[in-house]
Amino acid sequence: MKNQKINEDQKRPVLKLGITMAGSISAGAYIAGVVDYLLEALDRWEKAKSLNRKYKETNDKRFDPTLPMHDVEIEVLGGSSGGGVTSVLTSAMLNCDFKPARYSRRDQPEYLRENLLYNTWVNLKPPGSQVSGEMHEPDMETVGRLMSNDDIEEEGGIVSLLNSQFIDDLADGVKDLDYCGIGERNYVSKNLKVFVTLSNLYGYDYETHFKRAQSNTTYSMINHTDMALFQLGSGEGENGKIPVSFTDGVNIDLMTQAAKATSAFPIGLKARSLAREKDDIYSNPAINLTRGKGDVARFKLPGKKEEPYESLFVDGGMLDNEPFSRMDKILREECPPQLTNPRKGFRHADNIRSTIIMIDPFPSAKRESQIFDPKHKFINNVIGKVYQALRNQAVFKRDDIVRGFDPDDSSLFLIAPVRNKGENEDRAAGKKAIACGSFSGFGGFMFRYFRHHDFYLGRKNCQSFLRKHFAIPEDTLNPIFEFTDPMKDKYRITKENEDGDEYYMPIIPWVDWFSAETDEDQFALKQQQLPYPQIKPDDIRGFDYLFTPRILAFQKNILTYFKVPWQFKILINIFGGGIRKRIKRMLFFRIVKSMEDWELIPTERKK
16 A cells, blocks of 8 residues: 655645653653653754755755655653653753763763753752762762751641652752753744643532522532643743743743642652642633533632632642543644544544653553452551552543554553563563662662663663654555655564564654664664662661651651640650661661562572
């Protein structure tokens, strides 16, 4: 089957790309590595296409007929929690000159510091900051910052288990970058949209009346899912899109506050307040669900209309950890479907005008079958299961169940961690493939080497994704693509199945795949292994003295908050040392157990 012919005078349509980044905690380092490699691939391809067009116009013999010349454009960046933070960081980096953190430069700290994604997620430092300690040593500085009591003294009480000041430092550092604008990158939309999901602890009130009710009683509901939606570039923003300009400093403070709010892991990190103009909320159909639907229900924000709306927020991933459905709605609004092949749906390869890449360091794994146990009826088990049921139901997406099984759906792709464990061993996949997945995602804060490994695993996984999986059938009718025989001969991807081989072409080609001129290309083509981090229990024991001040501060504040009688305070002061030792022993045991489960601490194999 041949591709449809496009009039040469007619501009070829562009494939719009949405990049969704799931919640991550310290595994944001993995997402950052994926994005870093993806942007490098787009940069290289765009520069190669620009030169190729000039060569074709001038009949230069350097014209390369094998280079795919279709266009891909990032239209939306969005995410939850750490993924939301990385979305904001990526939008900032696209407004700067940046150097990719190539694997061949992995041992050059000064070079890596110039990369905003690496410096933020691996070094956990704002731009321009120096890094202390060796790569393979425990990250005493980061753990010390998380365990310091500055926030308790400043707030006058406990606001979170961990000190969240480092997040303020990282987010505020974005304001000091040297911005040049996004005009030079043709693969970025001139009206780039960026969103972060939020969990609104106050919630939005909806009221409605049943027409056939016995009285005029109002039926009320509260919705706690929220989002902050921004638009960069030349657009002024509409439908709730808040305009942002990095070069002019417009609404950067608001964007960084939204990044802090989406990353506020419940209880673990400080809840955040965020104030927005009411018009930006009323006009956003993702928040104001009554917009454009007549008098179905009443949606009204508290306070005067001219006053900003301020609320309290925690982790956006609590209610929407993998927000590809939100991304899908924004993309369809910005790029309405146009059916080239009317017999197929708008998600079919022949018809897509946009597609989503979701980066998820913690993809949901199939759980073990739940078998009834009479012991589960006791309250200690019920409490945990009630929480888990509420959590599971909050993130359940009915409309996307069938979509994931459709082999013809080219509108959603997934990048998740995969790591080769050794020549004769199986691969590790999902959260067990990344070092930062340990200790419920907080393990990465303890060792910079964990974050460093996961960043480069992200780059490696992205390279494999672009080469083998982010592809479209080579005989597609989609007018965005036009693959010639020379292109197919060079870039064809063959996928075997029971009915015979199928042939695909990469949506984003890597222009140096077949020359392998660089160390990193050699690294990927030869499938050399990233050394997986290995630590000793004593490395964790070194954190012991850092935990003590914060545990003691919690003890004092809890006694004050609950107005404990002085007699009881005396007992606590007498036996408090023993209690603190037990707490630290429990923490040590759980951290070591998690590190062993993640194979970060070697254990003797059972025969």
